[in-house]
Amino acid sequence: MIELLLDGFVNVLVPGNFIYLLGGLILGVVMGAIPGLTATMAIALIIPLTFTISPTQSLIMLLGAYNGGIFGGSISAILLATPGTPSAAATVADGFKLAQKGQAGKAIKTALISSVFGGLFSSIVLILVAEPIARYALKFGPGEFTIIMLFSLTIIASASGKSMIKGLIGGCLGLLFGFVGMDPVYSIPRFTFGNVNLSSGINLVVMLIGSLAVAEILIQIESVARGRTNAHLPPPMTKDDDRLTFKEFKTLLKTLVRSSALGCAIGALPGLGPTLASYVGYDMAKRNSKNPQKFGEGAIEGVAAAEAANNAVCGANLIPLLSLGVPGDTVAAMLIGAFLIQGLTPGPLIFREAPELVYNIYSGLIISNILLFAFVMLTYKFFTNIGKLETTVIFPVVCMFCIVGVYAFNQSLFDVWIMLFFAVLGYILMKFNFPPATMMIGFILAPLFETNFRLALLISNNSYAIFFKSPITWFFWGATLLSIVTIARGKIKDVLAERAIDKELNNI
Amino acid sequence: MKRKISLFLVISLIIMILGGCNNTPATPTTQAGGETTQAPKIDYPTKAITIICNYGAGGGTDLATRALAQAMERILGQPITVENKAGGSGTLGIIETMNRANDGYTIGVLTAAPLTIVPHQMEVPFTPEDFDYIGTFGQYGYGIAVKADSPYQSIADIVALAKASSGPLAYSASGYPQPFAMNAIGEKEGIEFTYAPYASASEVLTAVLGGHIQVAVGGQAEITQFMKSGELRLLAAAGESRWETAPEVPTLLELGYDVALRSYMGLGLPSGVDPQIAAILQDAFSKAVEDEQFLQVMRNMNFMISYTTGEEYKEFLARTYVENKELMAE
Structure with a gap:
């Protein structure tokens, strides 16, 4: 196997192949960084170009673009509070706070190292144990997914921050918006007000750009109106602000391993995707951190947790794809198309039909991570320089990108209006200190929860036993209970502490 | 400062290209010979053509459409861009096609399900009668x-x-x-x-x-x-005939069940396109479905190739539209 892998490295590094990997990677990073143009779109754009090239060239180019695109999203998340790609949404909270403190360089390097770590981690898992993981992942059916979603909903509570009520309101808003579109079982339009444009629901990209990016622009406009027209981001104060020290890296190690493992698990399960992975990774890091109050205020741990998780999905997506031919998410489904175009059938057959291609893909994944590291280290200064521009210059440009990007996403002006609607809503939520993440999580989970819940009941002829029938469901029931108990305990502690302070104040 | 400006220029350029800017400068086609014309012969196409695909980029229908577009491009000698307009169970792309100019420079991918089934599930502003069809190129089995x-x-x-x-x-x-x-x-x-x-x-x-x-x-x-x-x-x-990929497996019809599912990928135009233009497109289409590279992509994707003319497709859609209305009412 080692021999095959080494052959793979040689094959990928042949200039004729390498150039495709590099091209795909750069296109991915650039498209990922531009709001509205996502990693998914980069893949969709590249596939028609692969009709006439070799399978190795095609697949390493696509994987390079995917890897680069998922990382690229974090650049704009950190510098502009704008997730360039949906999976970078969880990075905004801490990444932008760090940038505002002059630590943009540190944040980008943290994101980069985490992404590469997550990518390499999942590549190794893919190479070593893909088949058993994929077989196990198939055991997750609608019943199991329903309970996982129930567990994931508790993330809303822990992402709520100071006010649980506001967090839950945000979460419910998200759930509500998630229900817009066709009823998943009866195919009847819901909450569409008779508008065909709404019949396939609100797109995650459109909503994220509106409620995070454009809302942030509105906040900036407000501060400019108040007379603040200095440079967008302060320059680094010390040398350490621009880099990630080895000491810091060591403190991140646990978070990186945890997030990468979570990313792998979510990537291997069909239907979940990198955005959910980054939110779950972030939440788990926060719960296990010694200083959870630092999360959302500029913790490098937060950036690392989200970015390691979403890049781990890239490699892990290939686990069910290569070993069974089952796509894990939209991007993986497109990769299946890319295989088929080459006349290859993804799945167990491919190990017999084209083993050298499989190892080329493995090596391509590993090399794309190393290449990503080198490319960003060489060019990141170029990106952080954006921070030196004045807000009055940079935000109109960002605003234009958002509008053009959202329009380009589906050539739909209607989407632009939806984006503006969410911009206003996002602005109001930010002004009243509603944590924006709760709305996103609710929005992502709503369709997943509903569809799986209803499918489970259809399959079981309305017997609720389906939610208790396998050890997987028991495990997630347990995790849900544990999660609720720890959140409640934390809240009670807070309330008691507040009362004690009140008492002391009264005594004085 | 210069560097930043150039960065923005480069990025905005990329956006423009990606954003579906399809006005690729058209080189006027210089036709040699036969200059002494009789009737006002139409000069088509003189610029880029757009195909609106009613499913998302990277999916099966999209890839088949792009392979077909590449073949038609070679035949017509003008660039053809594929624009994806997904959503509404495939109806949004069809509505988009209906609303575009009927100058022959916009072609729509008109698949059978959103034309004949979805209208019985939700309110849509079209019927199969609202289009001029070029033909079908693939069948969903x-x-x-x-x-x-x-x-x-x-x-x-x-x-x-x-x-x-x-x-x-x-x-x-x-x-x-x-x-x-x-x-x-x-x-x-x-x-x-x-x-x-x-x-x-x-x-x-x-x-x-x-x-x-x-x-x-x-x-x-x-x-x-x-x-x-x-x-x-x-x-x-579940179709009319056995699969080429599995010839030993019987159809439902052979087993005595009165059902044969048929659904097609077809091309069409907003109604009222100049008949001469429609004829040119139909001719190019009939050649494109025999293009070796297109056939290769279709075979690799395990798609059934199915060529029928615009007339036949229109007739099929009108019939299925009525049939499905009864089936869906049950």
Whole structure:
């Protein structure tokens, strides 16, 4: 196997192949960084170009673009509070706070190292144990997914921050918006007000750009109106602000391993995707951190947790794809198309039909991570320089990108209006200190929860036993209970502490 | 400062290109010979043509469309861009086509399901009569499949399973017309099935692979992929004829069930396009569907190639529209 892998490295590094990997990677990073143009779109754009090239060239180019695109999203998340790609949404909270403190360089390097770590981690898992993981992942059916979603909903509570009520309101808003579109079982339009444009629901990209990016622009406009027209981001104060020290890296190690493992698990399960992975990774890091109050205020741990998780999905997506031919998410489904175009059938057959291609893909994944590291280290200064521009210059440009990007996403002006609607809503939520993440999580989970819940009941002829029938469901029931108990305990502690302070104040 | 400006320029340039700016400067076609013309012969095409695909980029219909567009590009000598307008169960792209100018420079991918089935599920502003059709280039095939290591070898086994189970037996599918196949079986045998709707063709099969559901009504392209890897067994083809990829498996018609699912990928124009232009397009289309590279992509994707003329397609759609209205009302 080692021999095959080494052959793979040689094959990928042949200039004729390498150039495709590099091209795909750069296109991915650039498209990922531009709001509205996502990693998914980069893949969709590249596939028609692969009709006439070799399978190795095609697949390493696509994987390079995917890897680069998922990382690229974090650049704009950190510098502009704008997730360039949906999976970078969880990075905004801490990444932008760090940038505002002059630590943009540190944040980008943290994101980069985490992404590469997550990518390499999942590549190794893919190479070593893909088949058993994929077989196990198939055991997750609608019943199991329903309970996982129930567990994931508790993330809303822990992402709520100071006010649980506001967090839950945000979460419910998200759930509500998630229900817009066709009823998943009866195919009847819901909450569409008779508008065909709404019949396939609100797109995650459109909503994220509106409620995070454009809302942030509105906040900036407000501060400019108040007379603040200095440079967008302060320059680094010390040398350490621009880099990630080895000491810091060591403190991140646990978070990186945890997030990468979570990313792998979510990537291997069909239907979940990198955005959910980054939110779950972030939440788990926060719960296990010694200083959870630092999360959302500029913790490098937060950036690392989200970015390691979403890049781990890239490699892990290939686990069910290569070993069974089952796509894990939209991007993986497109990769299946890319295989088929080459006349290859993804799945167990491919190990017999084209083993050298499989190892080329493995090596391509590993090399794309190393290449990503080198490319960003060489060019990141170029990106952080954006921070030196004045807000009055940079935000109109960002605003234009958002509008053009959202329009380009589906050539739909209607989407632009939806984006503006969410911009206003996002602005109001930010002004009243509603944590924006709760709305996103609710929005992502709503369709997943509903569809799986209803499918489970259809399959079981309305017997609720389906939610208790396998050890997987028991495990997630347990995790849900544990999660609720720890959140409640934390809240009670807070309330008691507040009362004690009140008492002391009264005594004085 | 210069560097930043150039960065923005480069990025905005990329956006423009990606954003579907399809006004590629058209080089005027200089036609040699036969200059002394009689009737005002139409000069078409003189600029880029757009094809609106009603499904998302990177999916099966999109890739087939792009392969076809490349072939037509070679024949017509003008660039053809594919614009994706997904959503509304495939109807948004069709509405977009209807609303574009009927100058012959916008062609729509008009698939059968959103034209003949979705209008009976929700309000849409069109009927199949609102378009001029160029023809069909591909057919979506369907079949009934079970897990390869399951004990069920035939449709009769599934019927027995359904009769023996306590409640209605659930099957997975991803939208109409697939459920019509199971409805036909249920009607004849006097049994009930539950339709468990999954969002995509691959999820339909994943549910069966995971053992969560016993039977799937899936797409030919996807089922063939898993038959090759030995994970699924096809019990019956649900179309008019047996599959080329599985000639030993009978159709539902042969088994005595009165059902044959048919759904096509076709091209069409907003109605009222100049007949001369339509004729040029139909001619180019009929050549493109024989293009070797297009055929190769279709074969690799496990798609059935199905060429019918615009006339035939229009007739098919009008008939199916009425039939489905009755079926969906049940």
